Amino acid sequence: MSFTDWLKKNVTEARDTLNAEITKFRSKDLLEAVVAGCALVAYADGSISSEEKQKMMGFLRTSDQLKVFDAGDVIKIFQKYVEKFEFDTTIGTGEVMQVVGRFRDKPQAQLVIRVCCAIGAADGDFDEKEKIVVRRMCSELGLNPSDFNL
Secondary structure: OOHHHHHHHHHHHHHHHHHHHHHHHHHHHHHHHHHHHHHHHHHOOOOOOHHHHHHHHHHHHHOOOOOOOOHHHHHHHHHHHHHHHHHOHHHHHHHHHHHHHHHOOOOHHHHHHHHHHHHHHOOOOOOHHHHHHHHHHHHHHOOOHHHHOO
8 A cells, every 4th residue: 555545544534533523523412302302202101112212223323413323322311311201200301301402493303303203103103192292392392293293
């Protein structure tokens, strides 16, 4: 390998690493909002199905903004919110709304809601309890629930 080829390769690798880090920095709040919202919807009916978890992880692996995050970090965030719900549902829900609310009047707000709707339907039954929490998130984000068939 020539010096020029070696230099190009290392510059490209450094640029890709930097871009991934910048994306992580810009998207960390979005990751937290999506995962927290998913945890709330999954927990709404009292049980979290493997289909709901798999649907969330599948989305995160394909999202251009969020695929840079380690699956272990996603699981930690998800578990953090599940533990909050198990301790006190009201406090856990309030914390989710605070995190989700960071995207009020931002384009990412619709993405958060769409992912949460997909999680609600992941187990084959987007039940009323799940729809209620997604409607509440819509309210927190200033979105109309009917835009999402809620």
